[in-house]
Amino acid sequence: MMSFQEELNAKVAQIEQVIGKFLPPEEGYQKVVLEAMNYSVLAGGKRLRPMLMKETYELFGGMGKEIEPFMAAIEMIHTYSLVHDDLPAMDDDEYRRGRKTTHVVYGEAFGILAGDALLNFAFETMLKAVPIHTDEPEHLRVEQLLGLAKAMEVMARKAGIYGMIGGQTADIEAEKMSEISKEQLLFIHENKTAALIQAAMMTGAILAGAGVGEVERIEKCAYNIGVAFQIQDDILDITGTMEDLGKPIGSDEKNGKQTYVTLNGLENSKLQVEKLSREAVEILESFAGDSGFLKKLIVSLIDRNK
Amino acid sequence: MMSFQEELNAKVAQIEQVIGKFLPPEEGYQKVVLEAMNYSVLAGGKRLRPMLMKETYELFGGMGKEIEPFMAAIEMIHTYSLVHDDLPAMDDDEYRRGRKTTHVVYGEAFGILAGDALLNFAFETMLKAVPIHTDEPEHLRVEQLLGLAKAMEVMARKAGIYGMIGGQTADIEAEKMSEISKEQLLFIHENKTAALIQAAMMTGAILAGAGVGEVERIEKCAYNIGVAFQIQDDILDITGTMEDLGKPIGSDEKNGKQTYVTLNGLENSKLQVEKLSREAVEILESFAGDSGFLKKLIVSLIDRNK
Numbered sequence: 001m002m003s004f005q006e007e008l009n010a011k012v013a014q015i016e017q018v019i020g021k022f023l024p025p026e027e028g029y030q031k032v033v034l035e036a037m038n039y040s041v042l043a044g045g046k047r048l049r050p051m052l053m054k055e056t057y058e059l060f061g062g063m064g065k066e067i068e069p070f071m072a073a074i075e076m077i078h079t080y081s082l083v084h085d086d087l088p089a090m091d092d093d094e095y096r097r098g099r100k101t102t103h104v105v106y107g108e109a110f111g112i113l114a115g116d117a118l119l120n121f122a123f124e125t126m127l128k129a130v131p132i133h134t135d136e137p138e139h140l141r142v143e144q145l146l147g148l149a150k151a152m153e154v155m156a157r158k159a160g161i162y163g164m165i166g167g168q169t170a171d172i173e174a175e176k177m178s179e180i181s182k183e184q185l186l187f188i189h190e191n192k193t194a195a196l197i198q199a200a201m202m203t204g205a206i207l208a209g210a211g212v213g214e215v216e217r218i219e220k221c222a223y224n225i226g227v228a229f230q231i232q233d234d235i236l237d238i239t240g241t242m243e244d245l246g247k248p249i250g251s252d253e254k255n256g257k258q259t260y261v262t263l264n265g266l267e268n269s270k271l272q273v274e275k276l277s278r279e280a281v282e283i284l285e286s287f288a289g290d291s292g293f294l295k296k297l298i299v300s301l302i303d304r305n306k
Numbered sequence: 307m308m309s310f311q312e313e314l315n316a317k318v319a320q321i322e323q324v325i326g327k328f329l330p331p332e333e334g335y336q337k338v339v340l341e342a343m344n345y346s347v348l349a350g351g352k353r354l355r356p357m358l359m360k361e362t363y364e365l366f367g368g369m370g371k372e373i374e375p376f377m378a379a380i381e382m383i384h385t386y387s388l389v390h391d392d393l394p395a396m397d398d399d400e401y402r403r404g405r406k407t408t409h410v411v412y413g414e415a416f417g418i419l420a421g422d423a424l425l426n427f428a429f430e431t432m433l434k435a436v437p438i439h440t441d442e443p444e445h446l447r448v449e450q451l452l453g454l455a456k457a458m459e460v461m462a463r464k465a466g467i468y469g470m471i472g473g474q475t476a477d478i479e480a481e482k483m484s485e486i487s488k489e490q491l492l493f494i495h496e497n498k499t500a501a502l503i504q505a506a507m508m509t510g511a512i513l514a515g516a517g518v519g520e521v522e523r524i525e526k527c528a529y530n531i532g533v534a535f536q537i538q539d540d541i542l543d544i545t546g547t548m549e550d551l552g553k554p555i556g557s558d559e560k561n562g563k564q565t566y567v568t569l570n571g572l573e574n575s576k577l578q579v580e581k582l583s584r585e586a587v588e589i590l591e592s593f594a595g596d597s598g599f600l601k602k603l604i605v606s607l608i609d610r611n612k
Contacts, residue, residue, distance in 0.1 A: 029493045030472035032479060037467075084422060088395075089414035108395035109478055112418065113471060116390060119422060120466040123429050127462060130455040137448050145451040146443055149436040156433060160426040161343075165419060166336035172415055173338060187335045 004296050011293075015047045015054070015071065022072035022125050036106040036114035037121065041079045044097050048301070049074045052225075053200040055297065056218060059289040062208030066129040070151060070203050073122040077159050078196060080118035081168070087111055119159075126152050151203045158199035167191025174258070182263050186227070189260070194226025214287070221283040228276035228302045234259035235269050240305060277302045310602050317599075321353045321360070321377065328378035328431050342412040342420035343427070347385045350403050354607070355380045355506040358531075361603065362510030362524060365595040372435040376457060376509050379428040383465050384502060386424035387474070393417055425465075432458050457509045464505035473497025480564070488569050492533070495566070500532025520593070527589040534582035534608045540565035541575050546611060583608045 002010070023041060026034045050071035057067045086093040086101040087108065094104050103111025130148050131140060157163055171188045174180045201222040205215045237252045238261055252259050261269045280298055284291040308316070329347060332340045356377035363373045392399040392407040393414065400410050409417025436454050437446060463469055477494045480486045507528040511521045543558045544567055558565050567575045586604055590597040 024467060028472070029476035029479065029490055030467055030497075033467060033471065033475040080422075084418055087418060089393075089418060110475075112390055112393060112395060113475060113478075115422070116386075116425065117467050117471045119425055120462060120471060124459075124462045124466055127455065127459045130452075130459070132452065132456050132459055137452055140448045140452070142443050142446045142448055142451065145448065145455070146436075146438065146446070149433065149451070149455075150438050153430070153433045153436070153438055156426060156430040160430055161330060161336055161339060161423050165339060165423045165426060166334070169339040169416075169419060170335035172419075173335065184335055191336075 004293075004300065007293060008297070008300075011051060011054075012047050015050045018068050019047075019050065019072045019075050022069060022128075024121070032106065033110060033113050033117050036102055036110045037118050039105060040083050040102045040114060040118065041075060043079075043099055047075065049078055049196055049200040051297070052197060052222070052294075053204040055291075055294045056201040056204030057208045058204075059284070059287060059291050059294060060205050060208035060210045060214070061289065062204065064207075066148065067204065067207050069125045069127075069129045070155070070207065073125045073155065074196065074200050074203070076118045076122040076125065077155070077164075080115040080122070081164060083111060083115040083118065085168075123152070123156075126155065147206055147209065151206045154202045154206065155199050158195040158202075163191055163195035163199070167193070167195060180258050180263075185258065185260060185263060189227045189230040190223060193230050194223050197226040198222040217283050217286070221280045224276040224280040224283075225298055225301065228273045228280070231260045231269050231273050231276075232302055232304065234261045235266065235273065236304075236306065237261070238266060273302060310599075310606065313599060314603070314606075317357060317360075318353050321356045324374050325353075325356065325378045325381050328375060328434070330427070338412065339416060339419050339423050342408055342416045343424050345411060346389050346408045346420060346424065347381060349385075349405055353381065355384055355502055357603070358503060358528070358600075359506040359510040361597075361600045362507040363514045364510075365590070365593060365597055365600060366511050366514035366516045366520070367595065368510065368514030370513075372454065373510065373513050375431045375433075375435045376461070376513065379431045379461065380502065380506050380509070382424045382428040382431065383461070383470075386421040386428070387470060389417060389421040389424065391474075429458075429462075432461065453512055453515065457512045460508045460512065461505050464501040464508075469497055469501035469505070473499070473501060486564050491564065491566060491569060495533045495536040496529060499536050500529050503532040504528040523589050523592070527586045530582040530586040530589075531604055531607065534579045534586070537566045537575050537579050537582075538608055538610065540567045541572065541579065542610075542612065543567070544572060579608060 019041065023038050024034045026038065028034075053071055053074060054067060082096065083102045085091050086096060087103055093101055095101060101111075102114055106114065126148075130145065134140065159165070161169075167188050167190065170184060171192055174184060174188060198219050201218045202215055205218045210218070234252065237259065238250065251257075252262070260272070264272070277298065281295050284295055284298075325347065329344050330340045332344060334340075359377055359380060360373060388402065389408045391397050392402060393409055399407055401407065407417070408420055412420065432454075436451065440446065465471070467475075473494050473496065476490060477498055480490060480494060504525050507524045508521055511524045516524070540558065543565065544556065557563075558568070566578075570578070583604065587601050590601055590604075
């Protein structure tokens, strides 16, 4: 029997094959932006969002191919947000995952353009799931087209001003403030991190034909996963060892950064992570499908020491 | 009878009302990015793309409301491209239409984020045309949903790496080269300028139910308009008076910039503008609908002295 890590690695390899199918060929007068896009997407990473999408799709019995463009699209959206975050005017990061960041390699103008291009191409890619060029439109069903539109709507909303971009904005604003409320911090965690996890899992559920109530429970489950992941980040900044984290511990405290831990205390934070994580697993167990791997994945994300 | 200018002004006012309906309210923890978005969109401008979209829609008999979110969306896409173009790493412009550019007012980070937010929100807005939350999906028709998907596909493609972003990329690349080919220059004009005009007019035609052949002729018509407009720009840089243009004439030549005129000569350039413009009008006249205003609009765009 495969270990969790072996199973995880095999799934990552499959996902990277899917993503690769949708990346643009590097040719034409616009070649450099295509190279910058592919460089950014192929920089590695856990492929967590497409994985959560596919696992949730299968949990609800999904067996088609229409999930694939959405898996590639969510990774493009996640990647564009990293490329723009790394820009000099934002976090000014020169390295990510041991490689030079996109704007360092291709220049700042193409860092901006490659990010724009990835966001735009994410929607082009999702639209490939719609059988637009069919000769026999009468064979299509209204429910099928509505499902694709609903999935796109969730992706767009959770990536935008009422999702990820909203969270990034509130985060930048918070850095300028001497005090923030617990409510504002939760808004940041919910939108900056949880929103794209929600988009991933909700899209998987919607495309598999899950009902409205089921999609709502998946939204709650994904919220818990995203927020628990962020609180665990804050906890590890206090309790982690420098060796495990690969960065100085206590850096949040030193920078005067307000985190879930500074606002709620270490014990309450640990209890909250446990509660959110347990609820997420309970929600998954309430569905009839096999959520074995998904549960292990969630626990590995939250119950970690780095 | 209203003059063309009066008619134009009245239409611009109507379009600005439509756009205003789809802009986000400025509230919540992400307020600043919403303000930056609205500041950018409300900076004025000719509203040319939504106007071409609506006029083409009506040319093909369109009478519904589903065009409105697309009109707002194309202006959001056009605006985000200007906001990002103005950034220090791109053209580094401090003023646009007499107002400070977005990054000057809100800072560079929010210049980047507001552009991202507008691009993303353009897709959220288009998706509002899809009756996703209907209780009676059986009343929807497959053709209706396919039309919306086709319009979104054209918008996404023409805005992206095989459209506007592709043209911007080739333009930045061309600036570094001592010589460019006529083919590359046409690629830039076609994609940087004509592509969004194509998106506008094709979307109008598709949503009004035009056939595949009609949409193709509209695509050609919009190509001609966009390319003629750009060549006219190059011509005016040589022949215009400084007073008309509000900028130094001959600036392209002085900067060593290669333009349609430097590559093809002034006389050939004028002939080409005339040819493209005449063909565009002929295409419009080949349709049964009333293209009176549209023809005047096109002539005013191309046959100008500033």
